[in-house]
Amino acid sequence: MTFFERCESIAKQKNISLNELGRQVGVSGAAINGWKNGSFPKVDVALKVAKVLGVSVEYLVTGDVLSAEETEFISLYRQMPKLYREITRDMMAKFSEADDPGDNYVTYKASSFNGVEED
Numbered sequence: 001m002t003f004f005e006r007c008e009s010i011a012k013q014k015n016i017s018l019n020e021l022g023r024q025v026g027v028s029g030a031a032i033n034g035w036k037n038g039s040f041p042k043v044d045v046a047l048k049v050a051k052v053l054g055v056s057v058e059y060l061v062t063g064d065v066l067s068a069e070e071t072e073f074i075s076l077y078r079q080m081p082k083l084y085r086e087i088t089r090d091m092m093a094k095f096s097e098a099d100d101p102g103d104n105y106v107t108y109k110a111s112s113f114n115g116v117e118e119d
Contacts, residue, residue: 001063002035002038003035003040003041003046003060003061004032004035004036006055006059006060006063007021007032007035007049007053007060010053010054010055011053014053014054016052016053018032019032021049021052021053024048024052025045025048025049025052026045026048027041027045031045040061043057046060046061
């Protein structure tokens with residue numbers, strides 16, 4: 001499915017006409033027709049469309065849906081202070097490099113971030 005087809009399908013499920021969708025996000029019928037012909041809206045418009053339709057931009061663009069676990073992780077991540085987000089990114093990068101997931105789990109220590117040696 002294309003961006004347009006996903007928009008059209010979700011709008012139909014929510015009983016929103018494409019004209020009404022366009023009105024709510026501030027674009028003309030000609031713009032929506034452009035999506036039908038393969039063009040893609042500007043990012044700010046895509047964000048508005050996603051909000052009106054109650055889905056993510058990622059879904060509108062790719063058709064991928066985040067799992068509940070992924071959505072929860074993102075929500076928790078966004079609530080963290082900047083330092084914790086940096087630590088989390090570093091840990092995830094280390095874990096993703098592991099040949100054996102258990103290797104990094106056992107050897108990766110939070111002390112590596114603050115220079116404190118653990119026993």
